[in-house]
Amino acid sequence: FTNLDLRTVNASERDDSLHVASLPTTAVSESLFNMLLNEIISYVRALPSTTTSESQASLIESIGYSVGLRLSSILLLSDTSTNLTTSSKSAKQPLQTLPIPGGINLDPSNSLSVVKYLCKDFWSSIFGHQITKLQTNHRGVFVLKDDNFPMTKEFTVSGVGEGGSTNKEERTRVMTILTLSYPCGLIRGALKGL
Amino acid sequence: KHPAQLRMSKLPLSRTGDLCWSRTPKTNSELFTLTYGVLVTQLIRDFEDTERVNVELKRMGRNIGVRLIDEYLSKVSLATSSVPSCATFRQTGESIAKVAFKMFLGISCDFSPGPGSEASGGGEEETEGMDEVNSFTLTLSDNPLSTFVEIPPSREGLSYSNLINGVIEGSLESVGMRVESRFLREIEKDDDVTVIRVRLRERIKDG
Numbered sequence: 011f012t013n014l015d016l017r018t019v020n021a022s023e024r025d026d027s028l029h030v031a032s033l034p035t036t037a038v039s040e041s042l043f044n045m046l047l048n049e050i051i052s053y054v055r056a057l058p059s060t061t062t063s064e065s066q067a068s069l070i071e072s073i074g075y076s077v078g079l080r081l082s083s084i085l086l087l088s089d090t091s092t093n094l095t096t097s098s099k100s101a102k103q104p105l106q107t108l109p110i111p112g113g114i115n116l117d118p119s120n121s122l123s124v125v126k127y128l129c130k131d132f133w134s135s136i137f138g139h140q141i142t143k144l145q146t147n148h149r150g151v152f153v154l155k156d157d158n159f160p161m162t163k164e165f166t167v168s169g170v171g172e173g174g175s176t177n178k179e180e181r182t183r184v185m186t187i188l189t190l191s192y193p194c195g196l197i198r199g200a201l202k203g204l
Numbered sequence: 205k206h207p208a209q210l211r212m213s214k215l216p217l218s219r220t221g222d223l224c225w226s227r228t229p230k231t232n233s234e235l236f237t238l239t240y241g242v243l244v245t246q247l248i249r250d251f252e253d254t255e256r257v258n259v260e261l262k263r264m265g266r267n268i269g270v271r272l273i274d275e276y277l278s279k280v281s282l283a284t285s286s287v288p289s290c291a292t293f294r295q296t297g298e299s300i301a302k303v304a305f306k307m308f309l310g311i312s313c314d315f316s317p318g319p320g321s322e323a324s325g326g327g328e329e330e331t332e333g334m335d336e337v338n339s340f341t342l343t344l345s346d347n348p349l350s351t352f353v354e355i356p357p358s359r360e361g362l363s364y365s366n367l368i369n370g371v372i373e374g375s376l377e378s379v380g381m382r383v384e385s386r387f388l389r390e391i392e393k394d395d396d397v398t399v400i401r402v403r404l405r406e407r408i409k410d411g
Contacts, residue, residue, distance in 0.1 A: 039231070049267055049268060073243075073246065
């Protein structure tokens with residue numbers, strides 16, 4: 011895997027687009043969202059129809075998917091300062107200051123620009139910061155790394171139960187996978203929405 | 205710390221609320237609204253009976269409330285360098301309206317002591333002079349849980365934002381008050397505001 015540069019090309023021309031990285035005007039507390047997500051996960055785990063971790067993760071993922079789908083269309087429509095180009099290497103894209111409904115210059119066939127959109131604009135609008143590190147193997151696989159991911163930042167698993175440390179590790183692993191299914195669905199839905 | 209700084213905070217509640225909100229890590233409210241919406245949809249699919257959905261939303265809210273109160277107490281203590289404490293139920297209600305709603309949902313709501321009127325839902329009772337009330341109403345002109353949500357007529361029994369009532373009940377129970385919280389009016393049902401009525405049923409004695 012090679013590292014990809016997420017910095018803006020031609021920063022001087024495109025300073026306005028960096029404003030997307032600031033927080034949206036309407037916000038709620040991060041901890042409240044995390045608690046809501048946790049309740050959803052507990053609910054899914056207690057459902058009689060989802061007895062295995064796989065089925066639970068799958069349901070959580072599809073919940074994330076529904077949200078991601080709608081979220082990306084809302085963000086595309088409300089975004090006025092994004093200036094995505096078809097090619098990140100192109101040097102002379104004019105700065106667009108007028109909002110174009112749904113008309114972001116995003117070339118869907120260029121998966122690299124789509125992924126960059128995801129890492130920068132989409133991620134910033136939702137979480138207030140960009141993806142820390144993006145890697146690719148140039149064969150269609152991308153690795154997105156976020157050092158400061160809100161949903162798992164303050165993650166603790168209660169230590170009650172037998173089995174000692176391996177049991178707790180196992181439960182931590184299971185809970186982490188369940189929790190992360192949500193953003194996986196989010197990404198899948200967001201991409202579908204694009 | 206200087207002993208004088210450990211007194212009860214003299215800040216007006218709305219300033220405390222703003223202060224706590226400014227220190228809160230925030231996330232996109234649309235993410236929150238949509239997530240909540242998908243949850244309600246899922247519950248409707250699973251339970252079909254509208255009243256059971258209301259009950260489930262309140263139950264989930266109570267779980268959240270029990271954890272939220274800890275965060276509320278510690279953040280307010282940190283922000284004001286004093287112990288948050290409410291001597292009367294009225295003060296409790298004011299704190300919820302001006303501090304708690306602000307620091308978690310980013311909105312503040314209007315507080316009215318007294319039970320409000322069932323018909324108009326507003327706080328029309330003249331209880332200005334009374335410190336010891338056992339109910340109050342909170343009026344929200346805007347509800348982040350339900351932006352753009354409308355309830356279809358087939359589901360008019362649904363209290364869409366019932367999670368909030370659960371949060372209020374769960375958090376107050378953790379600090380010794382058993383209350384009942386419900387909506388008198390709801391924006392999702394074509395009312396112009398959402399009005400929550402909180403009624404104190406009993407104080408839980410330590411023991």
